[in-house]
Amino acid sequence: MKFNKTFSTFLIWRIRHISTRNFLIILSGVIGLLGGVAAVLLKSTVHYIQHTLSDFREDVAHYLFLIYPLIGIVITSIVADKLLKEKLGHGITSILYTISKKSSIITWVKTYSSMVTSAITVGFGGSVGLEAPIVVTGSAIGSNIGQLMHLSYKQRTLMIGCGAAAAISGIFNSPVAGVIFSIEVILTDVTIAAFIPLLIASVIGSLVSMLTLGPDVLFSFDLKDPFLASDFPYFLVLGVLCGLVSVYFTRLTQYTEYIAVKIKSKTGRAVFGGLALGIIIFVFHPIYGEGYDSITTILNGNPEALLKESFFLKNEDSTLYLILFSVGILLIKPIATGLTLGAGGSGGIFAPSLFIGAITGYIYSQTINFLGIGKTLSISNFTLVGMCGVMSGVLHAPLTAIFLIAEITSGYTLFLPLMLVSAIGLSTSRYFEQYSFYTGRLIKAGDLITNDKDRQVLSLIKIEKLIETDLLTIHPEKTLGDLVTLVRKSKRNIFPVVNEKNQLQGIITLDDIREMMFDPASQKSVIVAALMHKPPATVSTSDKMEEVMTKFEKTGAWNLPVIKDDKYLGIVSKSRIFNAYRTKLKRQNKE
Numbered sequence: 001m002k003f004n005k006t007f008s009t010f011l012i013w014r015i016r017h018i019s020t021r022n023f024l025i026i027l028s029g030v031i032g033l034l035g036g037v038a039a040v041l042l043k044s045t046v047h048y049i050q051h052t053l054s055d056f057r058e059d060v061a062h063y064l065f066l067i068y069p070l071i072g073i074v075i076t077s078i079v080a081d082k083l084l085k086e087k088l089g090h091g092i093t094s095i096l097y098t099i100s101k102k103s104s105i106i107t108w109v110k111t112y113s114s115m116v117t118s119a120i121t122v123g124f125g126g127s128v129g130l131e132a133p134i135v136v137t138g139s140a141i142g143s144n145i146g147q148l149m150h151l152s153y154k155q156r157t158l159m160i161g162c163g164a165a166a167a168i169s170g171i172f173n174s175p176v177a178g179v180i181f182s183i184e185v186i187l188t189d190v191t192i193a194a195f196i197p198l199l200i201a202s203v204i205g206s207l208v209s210m211l212t213l214g215p216d217v218l219f220s221f222d223l224k225d226p227f228l229a230s231d232f233p234y235f236l237v238l239g240v241l242c243g244l245v246s247v248y249f250t251r252l253t254q255y256t257e258y259i260a261v262k263i264k265s266k267t268g269r270a271v272f273g274g275l276a277l278g279i280i281i282f283v284f285h286p287i288y289g290e291g292y293d294s295i296t297t298i299l300n301g302n303p304e305a306l307l308k309e310s311f312f313l314k315n316e317d318s319t320l321y322l323i324l325f326s327v328g329i330l331l332i333k334p335i336a337t338g339l340t341l342g343a344g345g346s347g348g349i350f351a352p353s354l355f356i357g358a359i360t361g362y363i364y365s366q367t368i369n370f371l372g373i374g375k376t377l378s379i380s381n382f383t384l385v386g387m388c389g390v391m392s393g394v395l396h397a398p399l400t401a402i403f404l405i406a407e408i409t410s411g412y413t414l415f416l417p418l419m420l421v422s423a424i425g426l427s428t429s430r431y432f433e434q435y436s437f438y439t440g441r442l443i444k445a446g447d448l449i450t451n452d453k454d455r456q457v458l459s460l461i462k463i464e465k466l467i468e469t470d471l472l473t474i475h476p477e478k479t480l481g482d483l484v485t486l487v488r489k490s491k492r493n494i495f496p497v498v499n500e501k502n503q504l505q506g507i508i509t510l511d512d513i514r515e516m517m518f519d520p521a522s523q524k525s526v527i528v529a530a531l532m533h534k535p536p537a538t539v540s541t542s543d544k545m546e547e548v549m550t551k552f553e554k555t556g557a558w559n560l561p562v563i564k565d566d567k568y569l570g571i572v573s574k575s576r577i578f579n580a581y582r583t584k585l586k587r588q589n590k591e
Helices: 002-017 020-053 058-064 068-083 091-101 110-123 131-148 153-172 175-186 192-213 229-261 266-283 292-299 319-342 350-371 379-395 398-408 415-432 440-444 453-459 480-489 520-525 545-555 574-590
Strands: 494-498 504-509 559-564 567-573
Touching: 020 110, 020 131, 020 153, 020 192, 068 110, 068 266, 091 131, 091 153, 091 175, 110 131, 131 153, 131 350, 153 175, 153 192, 153 398, 175 192, 175 398, 229 266, 229 319, 229 350, 229 379, 229 415, 266 319, 292 350, 292 379, 319 350, 350 379, 379 398, 379 415, 398 415, 480 494, 480 520, 494 567, 504 559, 545 559, 545 574, 567 574
Parallel strands: none
Antiparallel strands: 494 504, 559 567
């Protein structure tokens, strides 16, 4: 109680002495600090787990990798279900849903739940990334600080964006990519004033990473080969290839996850997914975990080391074997990612998209060099640009992909091919997949609306809050006289007809009975069932507001009955929806 009083005093003092703009800047710095610390903590924890699990003799370690994913997914599933009481899913998708449907209010448990579950999943070899969980953590920190400080919806959303920017910046040490990711993926409506908090949060998140980890960031590489303008035709083809691979990755990952989720038992699902993933990793070891070590191996000019990690091909050093092995990785990686997520693991597709992009660029350049088609290509350059192309196609975030690769390579030498391949990859991907991996399901379900102000405002209106229950109902076997008695009591001109189970049978309006309602004979002889008529349409409480407005438009009605579980609840009127719409619109413009 004493704390609440002190905190209320602080909030009043803040309103009087610190402008909202300056206060948001201060909060963005705090969120940047916490987001950066969370990113460093998660990365360090995962690497510690992986180092501990691999600290065995090589012949023993290979067989242990068969069961590590199973152990990780089972533990993750138990922790999420029994301890955290959390339903795992695609983290960034859940953030977008929260912004769209839950007024940017993220529960407190999200500030640590994703870190705990993803550390276990990825640490034990789950074929997913840490970026989505850390974005969820940073976003949850931003949302909860916004709630604590009694910020408005738009201000809370901005704080979520600050948390996401700090998380990406901290985990990659890439402040520009952090800001752009937040704008491209998390925030759909950004003003110039929002840039300053985003920049501050991102910079502080990066500084935390630099001060605590130094050069040991999640992934970095210094360019060795120059960019040659004569490579442009090859980059054009790579762009198309990256777009096609993006579609393959997106569809196969989602399909595999769908198949895994069809297993009803959570335990059975975790065991099936864990065992299948263990077998995949046993054959294709580079798929273990995020895969950044394998990317670094390729970039450092030692791709043969990938074969050395294979139990079956470790004695081979042929370039042809290496290319075929890499093609196998490319084809099987989406299945591994889908199994990890569908079986109950926690993670994201940010890192898998970078990994499969790197493999795509490597296979493409190495194959051309091996076959002697044209000139010799820089494998490291094409690997990096491939990462950009596939990430752009999967996430539909081309600027994030461009600046991320540019920042982790400490320069803009590859800026032109990055722009080209990113644009072509995204265009090719969009030809087959209109929406990104994150937004596709939400948009198709009507839970995320972009670039349409009317639909955005309508989506915020809940049908349950608009139901009018002051209408008097009547049984279909009652007489006209009974109905006239209700007319005298009621202030409305609509009378729903319901049976003893409260099921709607029809409706009667004053216009239906006006000519006979004062006739004594009719009052005794005519029953309600003979007077009622079916409503032009009914509304369900599960209907989205856009569907409700479509029903009003098609029927021309001003009032429609609301049904839930086959029971009559009340009516909803077009005029009340218009009032609610106007109120929401005013509030949004004010915020």
